[in-house]
Amino acid sequence: MKTFTAALLAGAIAVAGMGMTTAAAKAEETSPFRCKEGETYAMNVMVSGVEYWFPVYEMFKQAAHQMGCKTVYTGTPDYDVTKQLATFEQVLAKQPAGVLLHPMNPDPFIEPIDRAAEMGIPVVTFAADSPNSKRVAYVTSDNFREGATAADTLAKAMGGKGDYAILENPGQDNHDRRVSSFIRQMEEKYPEMKLVARTATNQDPTRAYNAVLTMAQAHPGLGAVFMPEASSALGAAQAANELGGKIKVMSVDVNAKVLDMIKAGQMFGAINPNQGVQGYMGFMMLFLAAHPDLIDPMNDYKRSGFNPFTLPVIDNGFSIVTPENAQDFYWDAYLKRRGTKGIDE
Incomplete structure (x- = not known):
């Protein structure tokens, strides 16, 4: 009898657990903080092989995946603003949900960023800015x-x-x-x-x-x-x-x-700089800017027609690297610990 009761109780708990799991899954699917099928965000940089960008993209990618979104890593291998502008145009042509951008120079990116805004594609800058453009947020260390x-x-x-x-x-x-x-x-x-x-x-x-x-x-x-x-x-x-x-x-x-x-x-x-925070917060800012219906601030955004989500600067902080702590900043060890393919996924 005790065995039967225990088995019955275990079965009831399992069924209840399945119900809770199903309910949680449904809640997750209907959460406003989830991407639609195929919703993709891009990151665009110059000198794309520079190691600095990799941890930024790693956390950009993690934030996106946690919300059911897709990401792509783009840019030019050259230190050439004209070539980076060309890759940015290529990204816009694919109609991403948003772009996390490191503009090589501020002024050449004003027009394409403003055009992206007119297309409904929000742009968040990181590490370097184009302050006179219509980018919606800037994530950087001070x-x-x-x-x-x-x-x-x-x-x-x-x-x-x-x-x-x-x-x-x-x-x-x-x-x-x-x-x-x-x-x-x-x-x-x-x-x-x-x-x-x-x-x-x-x-x-x-x-x-x-x-x-x-x-x-x-x-x-x-x-x-x-x-x-x-x-x-x-x-x-x-x-x-x-x-x-x-x-x-x-x-x-x-x-x-x-x-x-x-x-x-x-x-x-x-x-x-704390690159991971740059990438993670960069994605969060993009998602909110791409889903402005989630925000209804008490201001004139409807009358003026600007994106209700605007956050001028987010400080991601930085560290001083010395012989004592240098071991903590190696990309290959970080990637191995995380078990991902870095910019290749």
């Missing part, structure tokens, strides 16, 4: 705070005095902000730190390598070099090590080679 933090970190390591140089990529919005805030922080807070040289390397390691050799020859007391991205850091760090390792090289962003050099003490360090 580029000004990144530059200032890098300046504080380097200046303190140098005792607040010495010569430093800048490698830069003029015209790329987020890079310009990092460089300008770095220099301003040095000038305002560390008067004994002196800017002795600055060169445009445009993310080219060879240019960076040659630039640091030239700078060091012209300024024997050069103690530090800062750059707003990772590619130039490779060439700069190589040159610094060939010169005896006395020049502290610091970048924003990392890749596996940069991490290897930081761990080995061949590069001083880096600032790294």
Whole structure:
């Protein structure tokens, strides 16, 4: 009798569980926070092989999959705004539900972003912005705070005095902000730190390598070099090590080679934005902008005809990468832990 009662009770619980599962599944299917069949969101970048984008897309993809949506990774392998604009046009032609965009330069993207808005395709920018366009949101780490933090970190390591140089990529919005805030922080807070040289390397390691050799020859007391991205850091760090390792090289962003050099003490360090949050929040902003009926704010959006979902800036934060924590930022280990195919799915 006890056995029969136990079996009957177990069966009742199982049936109830099935009912709850079915109810949950139906609720999920009818949830307003679910994509329609085939609803697809795109991410578009320049220099598409740069490792920085991969964790961004990983979390963009995860957020989408959690809501039953599809994603595609697009862009150009070149550091060329004309080529990126062409890939952006190709994305628009496929009528995605929304686009997460890293615009290489702000102004050339104003017209195509505005046209996308007119087509009903919301655009969210990340890491770099096109502020005068009709993009609905911008997800980024605080580029000004990144530059200032890098300046504080380097200046303190140098005792607040010495010569430093800048490698830069003029015209790329987020890079310009990092460089300008770095220099301003040095000038305002560390008067004994002196800017002795600055060169445009445009993310080219060879240019960076040659630039640091030239700078060091012209300024024997050069103690530090800062750059707003990772590619130039490779060439700069190589040159610094060939010169005896006395020049502290610091970048924003990392890749596996940069991490290897930081761990080995061949590069001083880096600032790294929280890329995963960029991707995850970028998708959430796109979804809400693509489904404006979910939002009914008390403003004039109906009269004026603008998307009720607009969020000017979201700060995704950043980390300071040192030899002590560099191991935590390797893409291959992250991808293995997550068990996905990265940008290939």
